[in-house]
Amino acid sequence: MSVFESAVTVNKPAAQVYAFLADMNNHHRLMPDNIADWVSTTDEASFTIPNITSLSLTIAERVTDSLIRIIPTGKPPFEMELKWALTEADNTTKAVFTITAGLxxxxxxxxxxxxxxLADEETTNLAKLLS
Known part of the structure; x- marks a missing residue:
């Protein structure tokens, strides 16, 4: 498995960062600009990466204020898992975004x-949006 990871510190409590990330409707704002055909609910999202693939994702696990685990539904081009791990200290939150892919x-x-x-862009956008 290949692992791609990016971390950022957000000047918000973990509960606020978690509330944002726990809703898949908000993840469109974290994605790169080239994402197309975004459709989402609180638990699921589907979208197209032009000239590459279409993906459908669902939240598989939520641990309040600390973890969100996202997995593909359907048949992805490769096995993968997306994970947000949150750690709070002094009213700031360290958010670590990890993509694990079977390549x-x-x-x-x-x-x-x-x-x-993608991992770097998602953490950068999270910090910008919640600043």
């Missing part, structure tokens, strides 16, 4: 850069 050697060469960029 073969060829897919790893093609997808590693974009997946790391």
């Amino acid at each position: 073969n050697m060829m897919m790893k060469m093609l997808a590693s850069g974009p997946l790391q960029k």
Whole structure:
């Protein structure tokens, strides 16, 4: 499994960061601009990455104020899991976003850069939105 991780500190309590991340409707605001056809509910989202693939995701686990685990539904192009882990200290929250992906050697060469960029962009956007 390949792991892509990005962390950010948000100047908000964990409960506020968790409330934002626990609603899949808010995740569109974290995604890169090239995401198309976004449709979401509180628990699920589907979208298209133009010229690459369509994905459907669902929240598989919520641990209040500390963890949100998101998995694909249907048939993704590769096995994957997205996870937000939150830790609060002094009214700030460290948010760590991890993408775990089962990539073969060829897919790893093609997808590693974009997946790391996605992880970094999501944490950067989270910090901007909740500042």
